[in-house]
Amino acid sequence: MKQVPFFNYKYFYESEGSGILSVIENVMRRGAYIMQQEMFDFEKRIADYLNVKHVLSVANGTDALEMSLQVLGIKSGDEVIFPSHTFVATASAIHVNGATPIPVECGADHMMDPKAVEKAITKRTKAIMPVQLNGRTCDMDALTGIAEKYGLFIVEDAAQGLGSKFKNRFAGTFGSLGTFSLYPAKLLGCLGDGGIVVTNDDELAEKVYALRDHGRMSSGKVAGWGRNSRLDTLQAAVLNYLFDHYDATIARRREIAQRYHEQLSGCKDLILPPKPDTGDHFDVYQNYEIESSHRDLLKQYLVDQGVGTLKQWGGETVHQIQGLGLDHYNLPFTERMIARSLLLPMNISLKNDDVDYVCEQVLAFYALIDEGVLIADALQ
Ligand SMILES: *Cc1c(COP(=O)(O)O)cnc(C)c1O
Secondary structure, X not given: OOOEOOOOHHHHHHHHHHHHHHHHHXXXXXXXXXXXXXXXXXXXXXXXXXXXXXXXXXXXXHHHHHHHHHHOXXXXXXXXXXXXXXXXXXXXXXXHOOOEEEEEOEOOOOOEOXXXXXXXXXXXXXXXXXXXXXXXXXXXXXXXXXXXXXXXXXXXXXXXXXXXXXXXXEOOOOOOEEEEEXXXXXXXXXXXXXEEEEEOOHHHHHHHHHHOEOOEOOOOOEOOOOOEOOOOHHHHHHHHHHHOOHHHHHHHHHHHHHHHHHHHXXXXXXXXXXXXXXXXXXXXXXXXXXXXXXXXXXXXXXXXXXXXXXOHHHHOOHHHOOOOOOOOOXXXXXXXXXXXEEEEOOOOOOOHXXXXXXXXXXXXXXXXXXXXXXXXXXXX
């Protein structure tokens, strides 16, 4: 039986291993570990790519979020609105700054719902955090319109959106600040943790610059309290190597999405992500998140056929997590969506054969449902 794992770390070693090892050797030979040339080169390349003025590399995507809110002065007594359909780190970044995370619903495309955002605004609201989820960018016209109307900051969590665009503008570049994650399974992943903050604002950039390096300015002088959240030069060197073929990476992900769409769009029960180039969106498919009213049965069937899938966030959106103090929120649209949500394999190790095999198995599952061979408790 064919095996299509959800993520193929072995393929990564086989395809990139020797190239990456020579990059690492070069860094080691020079003993260039902290804030060396490769780190600044990487920041410059991302700035050119995104067409943004400042790029600050940091230790991980969560730190990027925390520091972005911190340099805007978000503090105790403030409220920050975020979509509950996100990784817990979006909300924890609000919490660690002493502010109150306010979860809201997503819309049919699984992205933050602008109408829900507007309803959640109070006198305490200071910022909105759109999450550029699954490699798609939110409707940023609607969200920036709301932010301007109420005088709120926007901090974009674009951890899953490097290269994604809305109306030809890159995710991460709409707000006061935008952040990215370089976690291994992300679109551009290193060999551990890494993150990026981007901004067009000189003052905010200077603050993040110092904050990530013990409060030190470029002169080396400490200008205020800081922390240690630097991207290792070793990781930056690996990222520069991988970024050389980033356009091809994105193109391949979009091809895979197109292939899923062609084969699965006839299945009435499934809700698929928008196909590539729908409306104003340029999607880069960090994930391929489908909805099925027989999600758990489908997941088990695919396991039996050798296909790995994943429930995003382990099957719970942020407000549903016990222990965070947000479980009194009632977000029926998001709760229904996450109970039906499943991530199909989406990464560049997939061959066309693999994608076709996944589709065949999904369609075979639905044939068994239709014939009444598999009896499902449909989630409606
Ligand atoms: C991965 C991720 C983060 C956190 O990034 P790390 O680099 O793992 O700290 C934050 N938000 C979203 C939406 C993510 O997917």
